[in-house]
Amino acid sequence: MASVRKSISFTPQQDEWIKAQIATGSNNTDSEVVRALIRQEQERNDKFAALKAAIQEGFNSGISARTVPQIMEEVENRLRTNGQL
Numbered sequence: 001m002a003s004v005r006k007s008i009s010f011t012p013q014q015d016e017w018i019k020a021q022i023a024t025g026s027n028n029t030d031s032e033v034v035r036a037l038i039r040q041e042q043e044r045n046d047k048f049a050a051l052k053a054a055i056q057e058g059f060n061s062g063i064s065a066r067t068v069p070q071i072m073e074e075v076e077n078r079l080r081t082n083g084q085l
Contacts, residue, residue, distance in 0.1 A: 008034075018030050018033045018034075021033045
């Protein structure tokens with residue numbers, strides 16, 4: 001993938017933090033640190049969008065005729081089937 005060169009500025013504290021990340025071996029360059037932060041933010045935004053869509057789907061589905069114990073039983077059965085409980 002081609003790279004696009006950007007020029008950005010950091011505060012001295014931000015620069016020290018970036019240098020500390022490089023010193024720990026997490027990343028090798030300033031660019032890698034910034035790209036890792038951007039990837040984290042993209043993942044966070046994707047998770048938030050999925051959660052928001054699930055909440056909207058719940059609102060759109062209307063009020064359930066099932067009781068809370070019925071819903072809990074269904075969830076427990078699904079978790080057991082998936083090996084998560």
